[in-house]
Amino acid sequence: MKKTISLILSVFMLCSFTLTGCAAETGTSDNDATEIILQIGNPNMTVNGEVKEIDEGRGTVPVIINDRTLLPVRAIVEELGGTVEWNGDTQTVTLNYGSDEVRLTIDSTASYLNGAENTLDVAPAVINERTMLPIRFIAESFKFKVDWNQAEQIVTITKAADENINTETDFNDNLVLINGGTFQLGSPAGEAERDSDETQHEVTVDDFYISKTEVTQREYQSIMGSNPSENRGDNLPVENITWYDAINYCNELSKASGLTPCYAIEGSTVTWNKNANGYRLPTEAEWEYAARANTMTPFSFGDYVKDENANCYNAYGYNNDASGSWVNGYLEHTVSVDNYNTNPFGLYNMHGNVAEWVWDWYGEYNTNTAENPTGAASGNYKVVRGGGWNDFPKHIRSAYRSAFPADVPLYSIGVRIVRSASVSSGTVTSTSNANSDNTPGKVLIAYFSQTGNTDGLASIIEEMTGADIFRIERDVPYSATHNSQGLYAEALTEQRENAIPELKTYLEDAGLDINQYDTILLGYCNWWASIPAPVRSFLTHYDMDGKTIIPFCSMGGGRFGQTISAVAKLAPNSTIKKGLDVTYSSYNRTEIAEWLSESGITAIN
Numbered sequence: 001m002k003k004t005i006s007l008i009l010s011v012f013m014l015c016s017f018t019l020t021g022c023a024a025e026t027g028t029s030d031n032d033a034t035e036i037i038l039q040i041g042n043p044n045m046t047v048n049g050e051v052k053e054i055d056e057g058r059g060t061v062p063v064i065i066n067d068r069t070l071l072p073v074r075a076i077v078e079e080l081g082g083t084v085e086w087n088g089d090t091q092t093v094t095l096n097y098g099s100d101e102v103r104l105t106i107d108s109t110a111s112y113l114n115g116a117e118n119t120l121d122v123a124p125a126v127i128n129e130r131t132m133l134p135i136r137f138i139a140e141s142f143k144f145k146v147d148w149n150q151a152e153q154i155v156t157i158t159k160a161a162d163e164n165i166n167t168e169t170d171f172n173d174n175l176v177l178i179n180g181g182t183f184q185l186g187s188p189a190g191e192a193e194r195d196s197d198e199t200q201h202e203v204t205v206d207d208f209y210i211s212k213t214e215v216t217q218r219e220y221q222s223i224m225g226s227n228p229s230e231n232r233g234d235n236l237p238v239e240n241i242t243w244y245d246a247i248n249y250c251n252e253l254s255k256a257s258g259l260t261p262c263y264a265i266e267g268s269t270v271t272w273n274k275n276a277n278g279y280r281l282p283t284e285a286e287w288e289y290a291a292r293a294n295t296m297t298p299f300s301f302g303d304y305v306k307d308e309n310a311n312c313y314n315a316y317g318y319n320n321d322a323s324g325s326w327v328n329g330y331l332e333h334t335v336s337v338d339n340y341n342t343n344p345f346g347l348y349n350m351h352g353n354v355a356e357w358v359w360d361w362y363g364e365y366n367t368n369t370a371e372n373p374t375g376a377a378s379g380n381y382k383v384v385r386g387g388g389w390n391d392f393p394k395h396i397r398s399a400y401r402s403a404f405p406a407d408v409p410l411y412s413i414g415v416r417i418v419r420s421a422s423v424s425s426g427t428v429t430s431t432s433n434a435n436s437d438n439t440p441g442k443v444l445i446a447y448f449s450q451t452g453n454t455d456g457l458a459s460i461i462e463e464m465t466g467a468d469i470f471r472i473e474r475d476v477p478y479s480a481t482h483n484s485q486g487l488y489a490e491a492l493t494e495q496r497e498n499a500i501p502e503l504k505t506y507l508e509d510a511g512l513d514i515n516q517y518d519t520i521l522l523g524y525c526n527w528w529a530s531i532p533a534p535v536r537s538f539l540t541h542y543d544m545d546g547k548t549i550i551p552f553c554s555m556g557g558g559r560f561g562q563t564i565s566a567v568a569k570l571a572p573n574s575t576i577k578k579g580l581d582v583t584y585s586s587y588n589r590t591e592i593a594e595w596l597s598e599s600g601i602t603a604i605n
Contacts, residue, residue, distance in 0.1 A: 043060060145158040361382060
């Protein structure tokens with residue numbers, strides 16, 4: 001892996017500061033571009049072409065000790081327009097630049113950016129009566145660029161003109177530096193309730209910055225001028241956004257912050273410029289690396305989900321039976337982005353609350369791409385990670401992969417942003433293969449109903465559209481026709497086994513030909529935040545390539561859960577449009593008509 005070198009700065013010790021601490025005078029204006037060049041063994045630095053002594057009268061030079069590059073800091077920080085304070089009592093150094101503050105303590109790896117704790121890869125130390133501090137964390141916390149030339153042993157620190165966050169917005173750039181490394185992406189074969197698309201393999205990621213929290217509605221509103229969320233609240237995560245909305249937000253936030261946008265957007269094709277310094281979506285590998293935080297358990301907090309761990313549909317627990325135990329009351333909504341404990345990397349809600357868009361298209365892992373993988377160049381469904389407030393524990397595991405149409409919003413999907421920690425090169429292109437045509441063609445209604453709720457909804461849709469209809473039925477009926485623990489246990493076993501039960505009849509038995517239909521209105525009840533096994537049987541029996549699937553669902557509170565993802569995984573070359581979910585038998589004909597119209601289907605009744 002191209003490891004990010006840990007550069008170190010030095011601050012003058014007590015002889016340079018009073019015991020109570022004093023602020024250094026500000027040098028360069030915040031609006032000026034500045035470039036500082038230092039070389040190992042050279043007592044001088046070059047500031048915008050002008051040669052200056054680093055440590056006046058002392059001859060201090062940058063050195064390499066134990067594979068760490070040590071640089072003097074006071075002059076550098078002042079040249080860049082910041083201030084330095086030293087507290088001899090607590091052995092603490094406080095650096096300020098604009099509205100940002102970095103605080104570090106001698107011999108402690110705990111550092112603080114605007115009060116948020118981070119972990120350094122090396123603790124500040126006193127060497128030759130100088131306090132040595134990590135430049136990579138400091139400089140990039142203040143949004144300075146750091147480059148290292150190994151051949152010439154030169155460090156270049158750059159501050160672009162007007163590269164501060166726009167203080168007129170409500171965005172708080174509390175990104176956390178994640179030191180890159182090599183880890184096992186995916187889940188081990190013995191992990192409970194894992195999916196077959198989680199093949200574990202070794203992956204390396206470079207250093208990157210990631211937001212401590214999901215993007216809030218206040219932050220999104222301040223940049224985009226709108227708030228599409230269903231659960232409203234300034235400090236709640238923004239949701240109900242598409243992947244393209246998330247991409248546009250990253251670009252607009254970059255512009256507002258004086259950074260170079262990462263994405264060029266042309267229709268449904270997005271090109272990522274890896275040389276840009278703006279905000280972007282994490283790759284799937286970066287997301288899981290940050291979520292795991294050096295853990296190997298299904299969740300960063302352990303093997304099971306308890307009430308205090310995460311906001312999800314925790315009924316029946318993880319890898320538990322169908323007894324209904326461990327029910328946490330199910331909040332049925334999002335919570336503030338800084339609720340629940342952070343993971344070991346200091347990140348909130350990597351499990352639950354809202355799922356989060358990432359860069360990659362969904363598909364089988366390319367286990368040969370081990371370094372900074374970005375996924376396939378094209379696809380039909382984007383990957384969403386982390387699970388949401390209405391997902392079951394298995395769906396909020398570190399390794400779980402959700403697949404969802406890039407142009408469809410959902411009330412349980414939001415976004416978390418990242419920035420690259422070092423400048424890279426090249427571009428990565430993302431092209432959608434999904435059919436963008438809203439012409440439904442010939443329509444088939446295919447649905448499964450166990451207790452009658454989906455029966456009623458399907459009948460209304462048939463009446464309103466005049467479309468052909470097919471009822472999906474299990475060849476051997478479930479042991480119970482009503483909601484009961486016995487039915488739940490039987491259905492849960494099928495879910496965990498990814499069972500494909502034989503169906504009672506198939507389309508051909510009813511004189512229907514799947515090849516005649518362009519659009520499938522697919523109905524089902526939401527079981528375990530996923531589709532019932534007979535629907536899996538239907539989707540695996542027929543070729544859905546090139547077809548449009550529009551889901552409708554009856555449920556008792558979980559809404560769609562992960563059902564759309566389950567359909568997408570079984571029909572990876574189809575196109576999924578926005579679905580309709582209803583609570584049990586609460587049918588609203590006006591709502592149904594609006595959904596059909598949005599899908600391009602004309603109601604005849």
